[in-house]
Each structure stands twice: as C-alpha cells, then as structure tokens.
Amino acid sequence: MNGASIETMLRAAGCAALAFALLIVPAMFPDFLVYQFSVALTYAIAILGLNLLMGFNGQISVAQGVFFAVGAYTTAIFMTRYGMNYLLTLPIAVLTASILGLLVGIPALRWQGLPLAFITFGLAVLGPPLALKLEPITKGATGISMIKPAVPSWFSGNQDTFLYTLCLLGFALSALFVWRLTRGDTGRSLRAARDSDLIAESLGVHLTKVRLAAFVTCSGMAGFAGGLFAIVNGFVSPESFQMTKSFDFLVGSIVGGITSISGSLIGALLIVFLPDWAADMNIALSGLIYGAVLVVMMLIARDGVMGLLSTLLTALRTRIIATRATATADDRLSGRRIQI
Amino acid sequence: MTIRSFAKLTLVPDMQLFLQQIVEGLASGAIYASLAIALVLIYRATRIVNFAQGEMATLSAYFAWQLNQWGMPFWLSLIIVAAVSFVMGALVFRLIMRPVLGASDNTMVVVCIGLFVGFEAVALWFWGADPHAFPRIFPDYAWTIGGVRLTANNLGILATLCLLTVGLSALFRYTRIGLAMRASAAEREKSPLVGIPVENMLMLGWGLAATVGFIAAALIAPSLFLSPPMMVSVVIYALAAATLGGWDSLAGAIVGGLVVGIAESLCATFIGFIGTDLKVGVPFALMAIVLLARPQGLFGTSAVIRA
Numbered sequence: 001m002n003g004a005s006i007e008t009m010l011r012a013a014g015c016a017a018l019a020f021a022l023l024i025v026p027a028m029f030p031d032f033l034v035y036q037f038s039v040a041l042t043y044a045i046a047i048l049g050l051n052l053l054m055g056f057n058g059q060i061s062v063a064q065g066v067f068f069a070v071g072a073y074t075t076a077i078f079m080t081r082y083g084m085n086y087l088l089t090l091p092i093a094v095l096t097a098s099i100l101g102l103l104v105g106i107p108a109l110r111w112q113g114l115p116l117a118f119i120t121f122g123l124a125v126l127g128p129p130l131a132l133k134l135e136p137i138t139k140g141a142t143g144i145s146m147i148k149p150a151v152p153s154w155f156s157g158n159q160d161t162f163l164y165t166l167c168l169l170g171f172a173l174s175a176l177f178v179w180r181l182t183r184g185d186t187g188r189s190l191r192a193a194r195d196s197d198l199i200a201e202s203l204g205v206h207l208t209k210v211r212l213a214a215f216v217t218c219s220g221m222a223g224f225a226g227g228l229f230a231i232v233n234g235f236v237s238p239e240s241f242q243m244t245k246s247f248d249f250l251v252g253s254i255v256g257g258i259t260s261i262s263g264s265l266i267g268a269l270l271i272v273f274l275p276d277w278a279a280d281m282n283i284a285l286s287g288l289i290y291g292a293v294l295v296v297m298m299l300i301a302r303d304g305v306m307g308l309l310s311t312l313l314t315a316l317r318t319r320i321i322a323t324r325a326t327a328t329a330d331d332r333l334s335g336r337r338i339q340i
Numbered sequence: 341m342t343i344r345s346f347a348k349l350t351l352v353p354d355m356q357l358f359l360q361q362i363v364e365g366l367a368s369g370a371i372y373a374s375l376a377i378a379l380v381l382i383y384r385a386t387r388i389v390n391f392a393q394g395e396m397a398t399l400s401a402y403f404a405w406q407l408n409q410w411g412m413p414f415w416l417s418l419i420i421v422a423a424v425s426f427v428m429g430a431l432v433f434r435l436i437m438r439p440v441l442g443a444s445d446n447t448m449v450v451v452c453i454g455l456f457v458g459f460e461a462v463a464l465w466f467w468g469a470d471p472h473a474f475p476r477i478f479p480d481y482a483w484t485i486g487g488v489r490l491t492a493n494n495l496g497i498l499a500t501l502c503l504l505t506v507g508l509s510a511l512f513r514y515t516r517i518g519l520a521m522r523a524s525a526a527e528r529e530k531s532p533l534v535g536i537p538v539e540n541m542l543m544l545g546w547g548l549a550a551t552v553g554f555i556a557a558a559l560i561a562p563s564l565f566l567s568p569p570m571m572v573s574v575v576i577y578a579l580a581a582a583t584l585g586g587w588d589s590l591a592g593a594i595v596g597g598l599v600v601g602i603a604e605s606l607c608a609t610f611i612g613f614i615g616t617d618l619k620v621g622v623p624f625a626l627m628a629i630v631l632l633a634r635p636q637g638l639f640g641t642s643a644v645i646r647a
Contacts, residue, residue: 060446062453107632113445114389115631118583121391122576122624128615243572247457254450284465291458297441298451 007317018262022168032162035232036272038252039166042229044268045174047252048261049221056182057214058194059114063104063120064117065245067219068128069236071226075142076236077137090227097223098216105215115217124246131238143237146230155273162234170228174221175261181217190214222249244287244295251290254297259305266305298315356487361605367494369601370501374621375571376585376593377504378549381396382616383587386433386441387524388448392455392572394422394571394578395552396432397557399463400425404558405566406467407476418558422551429550437546438539461567474561477596488593497559504552505594511592521545564630573620577604584630586637597641 026036047067053059071093078089131138138144151162181187192200193210201207204286229234248271256263257272279287301308375393384388390396400421407417417537429640434457440447478496482489514519523531524541531538556578558569566568585592604622607614630637 024553049508054446058444058446059451062449080373107628114449115583115635116629117389117391117445117449118579119631122579122620122627125572125576126618126624129620133613235347244457249451250450251457253551282465283469284461287457287461287464291454291461291570294454294457295436295451298443299436300448311536 002174006320007313009303010313015262018265021206022130022265028166030270031158031160034164035267037080037311038160038164038167038232039229040268040272041164041171042225042232042267043252043271044171044226044250044264045228046222046249047264047267048171048174048178049218049225050249050253051212051256051258052178052181052190052266053218055216056187056194057211060212060213060330061120062115062117062250063127063246064218064222064249065243065247065303066123067101067222068226068245069127069131069241070100070228072188072233072241073131073138073144073222073226075227075230076146079146079230080144088233089226093223093227093230094220095223097226099219101216101219102115102212102220106213109211109215116194120246121293124243127246128238128242131241138238139241143235149231160330167228167232170224174224174270175264176338179261217235218221232309247290255304257291257306257308257310260304260310263304263306266314284300345488357609358588358606359488361609362602363490363494365602365605366598367497367601368560368605369581369598370497370576371556371560371597372577372581373501373594373597374504374552374559374598375574376581376597377508378553378556379578379582380585380587380590380593381545381549381552383506383582385521385542386437389452389579390451390455390549391575393400393461393549393553393569394460394557394575395456396425396567397429397553398571399459400554401430401474401557401561401566401570401574402467403465404554405472405561406475408475414477419527425523425550425554426547429553432550433546433551434542437481438542438597441542443609467568471567473566474558474566475563486637493562500555500559501566501594504555505590508548508552508566508590517544544551562582576620576627577601577623580627580630582637582639583627586639589637592637592639596637598644 026034029037036122050061051065053061074093074096075086075089077261078084104123107119109116125305132140148159150161151157151159155162155165155331157165158273165280182190189200189210192203192205193214200210229240233240237334252264252271254267256265256267272290275286278289299305311314375397377388378393382388382393401525402418403424404414404421406415407420412420436451436455441453452489476493478493481492484490510518512522520531520536521541521544523534524535524538525545528538531541556574560574561570564574577600578597581596582593584596584599585594600623603626604619607622608616608619
C-alpha cells in the first residue's frame with residue numbers, strides 16, 4: 001500500500017467519523033444544545049460560501065453577515081406576510097441574496113482586491129442601521145417572529161431534532177455543491193483566476209465572469225444559510241445581524257481553513273460556542289480571541305486547522321514513502337542476495 | 341406682495357441652513373480628512389489599507405481620557421498620548437505587519453480586520469461599553485456671521501487640519517527623514533542600496549499615522565462620546581475620502597475628506613430618508629461611484645501594469 005492511498009483512507013475515515021458525529025448529535029445532547037448545533041450548521045453553510053470565494057477564488061468579502069441577514073429576512077417576510085411554506089422560501093432567500101451579491105459585485109470587481117474589501121466592509125457597517133431604517137419591511141427593532149414549522153407525522157423525534165435534520169440536509173447539500181464546484185473544469189477555472197490572472201486569461205478563462213459568478217454564489221449560499229437560520233430561530237431582528245456577524249464568518253472561515261469543506265464546521269462551532277463560553281469571564285474576551293485568531297492564523301497557519309492537519313498527513317505520507325524508498329535502496333545495495 | 345418677495349422670504353432661511361450645513365460639513369470633513377491622511381500614510385509606505393486605524397485611534401483616545409481622569413492636565417495628556425500612539429503604531433508594524441509584508445491583499449485585509457476586532461475588544465475590556473464624555477479641546481465660543489454660526493470648535497478643527505497638512509508636507513519635502521520615507525515607500529528594494537534603513541522608515545510611517553489617527557479621534561470624541569465602536573463609521577468616511585483622493589496623495593485625502601464631510605452633512609439634512617441613522621450610507625455611495633467611474637480617484641495616478 002502506498003502513501004497516497006493511506007492519505008485517502010485517512011481522509012475517508014475522517015469524513016465518515018464526522019458524518020457519524022453529526023448524525024448522533026440529537027441523541028447525545030439536550031434540546032438547547034441541539035438548537036445551537038443547528039445554528040452552527042447554518043453558519044457553516046455561510047462559511048462554506050466564503051471558503052468558495054476566498055479559498056478557491058482568491059477574493060474577499062467581509063460582508064457575509066449582510067447577505068446572511070438578507071436571506072433570513074426574506075424567509076421571515078415570505079413566511080409571515082404571504083404564509084408561504086418554509087421550504088419554498090429558501091430558494092427566494094437564495095435569489096434575493098444573490099441579486100444583492102450581483103449588485104455589489106459588479107462595481108467592486110472592476111478593480112480587483114482592495115476595492116472589494118472596501119465595499120464589503122462598508123456594507124457590513126451599513127447593514128444593521130439599514131435593517132432598522134427599513135421599518136415597513138423589516139419591522140425595525142421589534143423584529144419578525146414566526147411560527148417554527150410543525151414536525152411532520154412521518155418524523156419520529158421532537159421539533160429541535162427535526163430542525164437539526166433540516167439543517168444537516170442543508171449543510172450536506174451545500175457541501176456537495178461546493179465539492180462538486182471545486183472539482184473539474186469549474187474548479188480549475190476558479191483556482192486559475194485565483195493564482196494568476198494572466199495565465200487564466202490566456203487559457204480562456206473569462207476572469208470577470210468567473211469572479212462575479214463566485215461572488216454571487218458565495219452571497220447566495222449566505223442567503224440560503226440565513227433562510228435556514230430564520231426557520232431554526234423562529235425570530236429575526238437586527239440584533240442577530242450586527243456588523244460583528246460578518247467578522248464572525250470571516251473568523252470561522254480562517255480558523256477552519258479557507259480551502260476546506262469540513263473546516264467550515266470547525267469554524268462554525270467555534271463562533272457559536274466560544275462567545276457563550278467567553279462571556280462568563282468578560283464580554284470583551286471573545287472579541288480579543290477572534291482578533292488574535294485572525295492575526296496569528298495569518299502569521300503562522302494561513303490554511304487554518306484543516307490545513308495544519310493536511311500538512312501533518314502529507315508529512316506522514318512523505319515519511320512512509322521515504323521509509324519504503326530506503327528499503328528498496330537497501331535491497332538494491334544487497335543486490336547479490338536478490339540475484340540468487 | 342409680489343411673487344419675488346415671497347420667494348425671497350422662503351429662500352433666505354434655506355440658504356442659511358444650507359451654508360450652516362456646509363460649515364458643519366467642513367468641520368466633520370476635516371476630521372475624516374485627518375483619518376484619511378493616516379490611512380494614506382500607511383498605504384503609501386506599505387501598500388496596506390489599515391481598517392483598524394480608527395480602533396487604534398479610539399484606544400489612544402481612551403488613554404488620554406484615562407490620564408485626564410487621573411488628574412493630569414488635559415493638554416499634557418494629549419501630548420503624552422500622541423507620543424504613546426506613535427510607539428503603538430510602530431509596534432503594530434514591527435510585530436504584526438512586518439512578517440506579512442508582501443503577502444496578498446487578502447491576507448492583509450484579514451490581518452487588519454483582526455486588529456480591528458482585537459483593538460475594539462481591548463477598549464471594551466478595560467473601559468466597558470458605556471460612553472464617556474471627552475473634554476473639548478477648543479473653548480465653547482461662537483460667532484454669528486450673516487446668520488451662520490461659527491463655533492470655535494469647528495474653526496479649531498479646521499485649523500488643526502491646516503497645521504497637520506503644513507507639518508506633514510514640510511516633513512516630506514524639506515527633511516532628510518521625509519525624503520528617506522518617500523524613497524522607502526517608492527522603492528522598497530532599491531532604497532537600502534543608498535543606505536536608507538527601509539524598515540525603520542516604514543515603521544516611522546506607521547507611527548506617524550497612529551499619531552495622526554489619534555488627533556482625529558481626539559477631535560471627534562467630544563461630539564461622539566468615547567465608546568469602543570466610536571470610530572467604526574468614521575473609518576468608512578476616511579476610506580471613502582482616501583478612495584476619492586486616490587490613495588497616494590495627501591492633498592487628495594484632504595479634499596476627499598472635505599467633500600465627504602459636506603456631502604454627508606447636506607444629504608443628512610436635505611434628504612429626509614437618510615437622516616442621522618443612514619448618514620454612513622453617503623460615503624459608501626460616494627466610494628461606490630468613484631470606484632465605478634474613476635478607480636484611481638480624483639488625485640491618484642493610475643498604475644500601468646506591463647503584462
């Protein structure tokens with residue numbers, strides 16, 4: 001057996017363990033924790049979108065929280081005002097967030113890099129006061145509450161378990177989507193646009209198109225995540241979508257590793273559970289940790305936790321190959337013995 | 341009563357309001373311009389857009405407030421903290437930015453957002469979320485000229501901006517250090533060949549920017565009240581000002597700041613929907629328009645890339 005197949009096996013085992021862990025969550029934890037895990041799954045979807053943009057396409061958005069909020073409000077409004085089925089609101093949430101992404105992306109993409117950061121940073125600051133101001137639509141500071149969907153009769157389990165399952169399905173779908181998108185020709189064009197404009201363009205990649213598509217997809221995924229969040233939470237208000245939410249998603253993406261799919265879960269769990277845990281000591285502690293995490297990860301581990309794991313795996317593989325190579329060399333040195 | 345005199349009656353107060361808003365806009369614009377100067381100083385030196393500039397300045401303002409609370413004369417605390425801010429800026433460069441110099445824009449953005457979150461958390465940790473009153477630097481005095489109120493505070497802010505501009509221009513134009521700083525910013529690889537300690541010069545740029553940022557914070561703190569997120573929206577104004585001015589020009593940052601200040605003040609007064617809550621949308625819109633129409637800004641030079 002060679003090193004590469006060991007790595008593949010380890011990866012597969014890791015994925016299987018992760019899937020198993022995600023499946024047994026409702027059985028292992030009390031209802032409130034199951035709810036928090038559901039929220040973490042919705043965050044993970046938004047982070048996945050960010051990973052697609054930052055990790056695979058080399059662009060940046062610090063306004064993922066705004067697109068998340070747009071999705072959440074869309075779902076909330078269509079559920080309460082038009083009495084629409086909660087599942088049917090999700091495509092609309094994706095659509096509205098994508099349209100906003102398109103509007104933001106077109107001007108910002110004319111000048112790559114920093115302008116996109118300015119515009120999205122501005123959007124992150126502007127989002128919360130706008131949600132307050134558009135009171136006829138968003139009901140201002142009061143927020144919109146909706147009835148959480150009833151558990152269907154075929155489902156054996158309580159409401160929290162049902163919503164968790166819903167989020168898990170949503171996450172699995174998004175992970176599959178990103179996995180599919182980052183492989184094959186689409187993935188190659190995305191990464192080519194990230195690694196070298198010139199080479200990508202000369203190989204026939206339409207840079208603006210690819211970048212805009214990536215940005216819109218990233219926003220759309222945030223919209224999907226936001227819609228799910230609204231369903232799970234049963235309530236949306238500007239309180240849930242402050243400027244810091246956008247930075248939270250950035251932290252989640254960086255911590256898990258921007259080119260990792262499973263890393264998005266690690267990042268999401270961190271941003272759900274760390275503030276709760278840190279607030280017991282000091283309300284400023286989570287901010288301090290987030291800030292430190294962003295800076296330190298950039299200085300020492302740009303590929304995040306999953307990147308570190310991957311480096312370890314590669315190191316392991318090289319060692320195995322090296323051992324085998326030494327063994328072969330030994331055999332060749334004592335060639336006489338083989339020739340007998 | 342003729343139509344003309346009627347028109348005159350309604351126009352006069354509006355004109356006064358208009359002029360008054362321009363004066364207010366110039367004063368706040370001068371503050372945005374100061375922060376924009378800090379951003380441009382750093383961008384010129386290291387090609388980094390320091391999103392955390394405002395949060396660093398807020399922390400400095402807290403230092404000054406604390407020293408003053410402990411009984412130090414206000415002017416003395418301002419001078420001491422100006423020096424402390426310089427050291428803080430230099431340290432941030434030395435410890436955090438230097439290792440990532442030359443990395444991609446995205447890496448820099450993430451590091452700066454990290455600093456943004458971190459510095460805000462530090463202020464929250466030590467001083468809590470409750471806003472504090474910050475003493476006024478200039479006396480409470482006002483003149484009324486033709487129905488327009490000119491306060492000593494507004495004039496003082498504008499005078500500070502003038503002093504700052506003259507001082508920085510003189511530094512860059514007439515001193516050896518200024519020349520060395522310009523050289524390090526323009527040619528990071530070649531400057532060491534003529535004996536310029538480039539990294540020290542870049543560090544100096546970061547220190548200067550932190551001091552200038554502190555001045556902006558000390559000017560705006562009396563009207564905004566001192567709180568950890570005080571400068572969050574001011575940074576957007578400064579980003580818009582620097583974008584308008586073109587990122588590599590001090591004059592551009594100043595003009596940009598004043599334009600943003602006036603536009604904000606006029607839009608907030610005369611466009612009902614915007615009001616005080618959505619004022620921050622004005623610089624955002626300006627920034628978007630400039631990026632769309634003239635990405636190199638009004639005063640900037642467009643980079644020509646040879647493929």
